[in-house]
Amino acid sequence: MLDPRFSSERPHVSRRGFLRLTGAGVAGGALVTMLDARKAPAQLKGTSLRILMWSHFVPAYDTWLDDFAKKWGEKTGVKVRMDHIPHLELPARYAAEFAAGAGHDLIYFVGQILTGQYYRNLVDLSDLAEGLAKKYGAWMPASKSAGQVGGAWYGVPDFFISIPVLWRKDLLESVGVNNPDTWDDLRKAARLLKPKGHPTGMQFSHCNDANHNWRSLLYCFGGKETDPSGQNLTLDSKETREALRFAKALYDEGMTPEVFSWDDASDNRYLASGVACWVHDAISAFRTTQDTNPKVFEQTYVLPEAKGPVAHLNMGEPNVWAIWKFSKNVPAAKEFIQTIADHQKEAMEASRGYNMPFLKNQYTKPMPGLGGDAKLSALQEQDKITVFFGYPGPMTPAAQEVLTTFIVPDMFTRVARGADIEETMKWGMGEIRRIYTKHKAG
């Protein structure tokens, strides 16, 4: 998809054509106005910009983004280089660049939000973030801590990934679960379908999906990682114990032991193969199934999140832009963030509805990639149920470390394997306390 701003052809417009174009501009004007209104600062011309980016889960999005960056570079006279690295490998690269004091001008935190860890070495982007909030409505309250430290914005949220329930209508209806809505419905379906060769599966392992899935369940059962300040731990609760108990039953009744060795892609394969009765995964799994097994895809539906006994919450995965202080081209990096934010609709379309926006006005229906698809249209309300790790506290460096050390999924794994819930709580809280104490001391 080519952005009209980036056309390299010289315009051949007559006066009549000009009047016609300006007339059309009134009708379709919002987009064109937005595109032309921003003029890149002249001093950017002849500079270069190196961007460190993740490899998007929807490969077509990377193709679009690379092209977007290239056209933006042609328009502004900036030589752009976009390097893609898988999200799990990014922290090692950040560490190397931080140690060297050199590297990419513009970087990208995916899921593992390291704003709190590196903010002393990141450029203050408050003007940019606050400008975006003015232009496109307020930021989702839960997202602020992905970019803010001490009230200043050191990262600009780009989009978040939603992790809904993907379920097989034909299979669930065959056991009388016609419209699954709660975790109990999902448990019942798995219990009845496992003997028929259609179990479910959620990762009991060290991978991103394990962090999301079990946290979503935990939050739906009323479990809370900290208080709203993020300073005091509140995970040791009867709600957390209930969530652990439920997960153990869900595993015993509806899963097979292979889930202990699953990675992020395993549930995609499980769904696409036609085996799973439901999985809890990003819509990239939905798209994989669409591309590889049309028959199964026809029967695959999307539930934004199952309701728990206490809450209806889904843990999203935030993605954030940031700029190193040692960047050689801060103005170009800021201009690029602004431009990509101005093209959120095209970005969301290119990601096939995967990139969920953080800004309020970007939830105007129909949303690109979602509004036109009956199965996905319910995700247009996803901002109302989305929270992030550390809930209900902010995504502090301590919460981040708890996330990256997989303590919460490990607690669920221990219980699923038969460990005593009280002993597991004791172990988990000990690990988490150690991390929080270290961060408080530091």
Next chain:
Amino acid sequence: MATVAVATPYRAPRTERAKSIRRHVLIYLGLLPFLGLAVFPIFWMLVTALKQEPDLYRMDVVPFWFHLPPTWKNFDFLFHRTSYGDWIVNTMAIAFWVSAITLLTAVPAGYALARLRLPFAENLGIGIFMTYLVPGIILFLPLARVVSTLELQDSWWSLVAVYPTITIPFCTWLLMGFFKTVPFEIEEAAMVDGCGQLGALLRVVLPVSWPGLITAVIFSFTLSMQDFLYALAFVSVSDQKPVPLGVATELIRGDVYFWGSLMAGALLVGVPVAIVYNLFLDKFISGITGAAIK
């Protein structure tokens, strides 16, 4: 009293040939499971590389063969939609330069420690070897600064600068052990015939030490071909990546794996290297054992 003769069946004496056949059959039968274990991953890579995507996601059929017609699509994707060609060239170039630098450094170092009767040579050798044991995960942060100072970031030359920090200590220790196995007498004979220390090394010691040299080259080559961490930390530009980094970073996208192309990429690099490696297997074994016994 009548006697009853019990007739035993006539058994012809076993010929040497029959014995040999039986022995070989038993040996090969015994080796068969190991052969299966060794060959299965290659077979799996080949089948996966040639499978269509929908065929990979079917769990209701035996996965070891094709249920849809084989396809070259995964190879096509690898060569036309990624920088795989560049990755191979980079990998080979890195491996070549690292091996060359390692030999140029480790041969004189190993020879000096083994032959020149330096004080503390033995302890120095052990000390050099100990540096090899420091894990890469600890070293990549300080090395990042070195790479940055050399302005080699995001170039495969950064890996040529960094890998010898691993290969030189090990190969020095290896060659030191190997040079000790070369009898002093032949070196002395060369010196009696007019060679200096360097001449004796080049004309006498090195020619009889070539299993050790081959071992050092194979070690340097394989290490350069299999490293991931340093490559990840120092190279992010697509056309500068070596194969292990390229396939892992550009053919795995979160929870979407390009299985067919991943396997094709691994197969195309792994199999030729395995064949070449086998050609030098005897030398490699004698190199390793030669170093070990001293």
